[in-house]
Amino acid sequence: MTSADNITAIDQQLSKRPLELDPGGYFLIYLDKEAGLICAKHFSNTINEKGLAVDPETGQVIPARGKVERTHSEVFTGRTAKELCVKLLEETKPSPVTMLDHAAYLGREFVRAEICLINGQDYIQD
Numbered sequence: 001m002t003s004a005d006n007i008t009a010i011d012q013q014l015s016k017r018p019l020e021l022d023p024g025g026y027f028l029i030y031l032d033k034e035a036g037l038i039c040a041k042h043f044s045n046t047i048n049e050k051g052l053a054v055d056p057e058t059g060q061v062i063p064a065r066g067k068v069e070r071t072h073s074e075v076f077t078g079r080t081a082k083e084l085c086v087k088l089l090e091e092t093k094p095s096p097v098t099m100l101d102h103a104a105y106l107g108r109e110f111v112r113a114e115i116c117l118i119n120g121q122d123y124i125q126d
Helices: 004-014 081-091 100-119
Strands: 026-032 037-043 074-078
Touching (some): 074 081
Antiparallel strands (some): 026 037, 037 074
């Protein structure tokens, strides 16, 4: 049987793998605890020849860490991870998510956010 420590170690190791960025954009996920919602702000980007996310308006590279002043294109919300996934991946045409690994990541993060919402905990996006 796998212990919680082993699961955490596996997850931390997998988080170090290189990722391809989705040309459809990226999401900042947060909770609106008062409204009981999981929220995902969508930001558009393009991917440059080095594989970096670039602001389509300015051509500037978007840093992975730190604050960046950008305007989101849309906010998706759901009361559960499943409801948010359905809105984002099934009902929105075309979906802003264009890569399967990005969809899988978002699903995992939405479930983590839902657990935090249920338990009254703070959520921090991985």
